[in-house]
Amino acid sequence: MSEKIYALLLRLYPSHFRQAYGDSAMQLFRDRARDEKGFFPKLRLWLDMLADLVISLPREYGNAHSALIAAPVSQRLEGAPSFFVLESEAPRPGALLLGGVLSLTALAAFPVLLSELHPRTQNGSSASGQQLGRSQSSPQQAHQPKSQDPGKPADRAAAGNANLDDAERQRVVDAAVADLKQYYVDREEAQKMADALLAHRKRGEDDAAANGQALAGLLTKQMREVSHDMHLELAYIPDAMLASRYDALGRPLEPTPDDREHFRSAMEQNNCTFEKIEMLPHDIGYLKLNSFPDLSICRPKAEATMASLNHVNAILFDLRDNRGGQPEMVSFVAGYLFDHPEYWYNPRENTTQKSWTQSPVKGSKLADKPVYVLTSARTASGAEQFCYNLKMLKRATLVGETTSGSAHSGVWHRIDEHFGMGIPEVKPVNPYAKSDWEGTGVEPDVKVKAEDALKTAEDLALRKLQKK
């Protein structure tokens, strides 16, 4: 709580100061708050902080100012040309009036131009002989995309949608059929679905889909009617640029060497998303992990982190801002928490030798230490896998909110720059129940608001340690 208040107070400082020293200042406050317990020390701490604010704030703003003022002076001294951008005179009334009139004209012209341009593109494409479904009058067509996907940005989506012609529909259906037969986990079902898709196509039912979104929805429905597989889907991504780099679920496609290098350096700068490692009172270890990064890049960091937490009495994993990552890293971190290999359920893979944790990890003393995992509604995907397995194995107490519910078991197959398919290629064995966390999330053992999770977990850990 007090940390949050101080974080708010820190915002009063100018941004250049916050960028350079915000974290350090926060750390110092945390250090003092940790060391100065009790009513009077706390009171003194806050008085210090307020006095500090009063003294240093004007100075910081003064510094920024003096730097601004000093800059042109020093430039002139060095003989370089300088420009005076800060006018001391007020602008003339005539200039203000002219500026106002110009801005208003520009603002007024913008919507007029837009409404002029928009119908023209719609009519233009239909006039060029492309068949847009059955005999509909063109004003209706112009409005159709809008009414079908209201929340979408109208420009790009509409442009992409309006271009959907019969050849395109045929191409998408053919690709879907081929992908299903090649990749779908159950060959027999795949054949049935492919037949159904072709039958619907033959009967002309797909012609009703005038745009990409509608076609994707329709084909998904046709496949699911046969297989009842909710992980199978055909998706349309309006933004072509985005579709070429990411799949429908936001996962990046196979990276290029350049991407990998970029990713590696970003990870190194980011401390591999090991956001915070702290020792709380009573030797309770705290690890805030914001993703499960690529094991091939971040293994040394993960090993060093876990080693630095090896002597704790209890360990808190803060996954409240963790949106997932690589299953290999999930199982790697979990390996430290067991003294023998445990089956580690992964909804995206067949059961193999890799499905067991690599426990015991040599030298790890964490196998018998209490584990708490902090969750929030943002905790997703790989982070949920961590939560789900530890909960099912009764190895951790989950504290916080129900997680987001994304298991994503389909593998993405790109059809073109807009269309793609998520196809389940494997049938994982879930030893616990039929359903995992897809769509429902992982329920915490102790349900509290995400912002209270740390405090609650720390209390729980302390109580447990005191009982020993």
Add this chain to the structure above:
Amino acid sequence: MPKRKLDPLPSAAFQILLALAGEDLHGYAIMRQVAQQTDGRMRLGPGTLYSSIQSLLEEKFIEELDARVDTKASPDRRRYYRLTSAGRKIARSEAERLADLLRVARTRKILRGDYV
């Protein structure tokens, strides 16, 4: 030439230089060291501390060491600072200035004492 921020040297900056005279320290350790050497009279808050550190870095009186992990207290990455030779020089001249002041105070009988 614009006026230098640390001329005259503010007392917070002077105390930080003194704290770093012994060993390289991180922010919180500097704060504790300053509190110790002033018998608890000066407890630098984060704002004062880091704005002073910023000015000292700009004047090259101290330098920042590569971040390192302090495994003893907590495994966080902290920024450590070290006194430069210019910093040592300015701290010495400030101390001499104070010593002169002290001598004057003694001759005017404001302060008692045998030596500086």
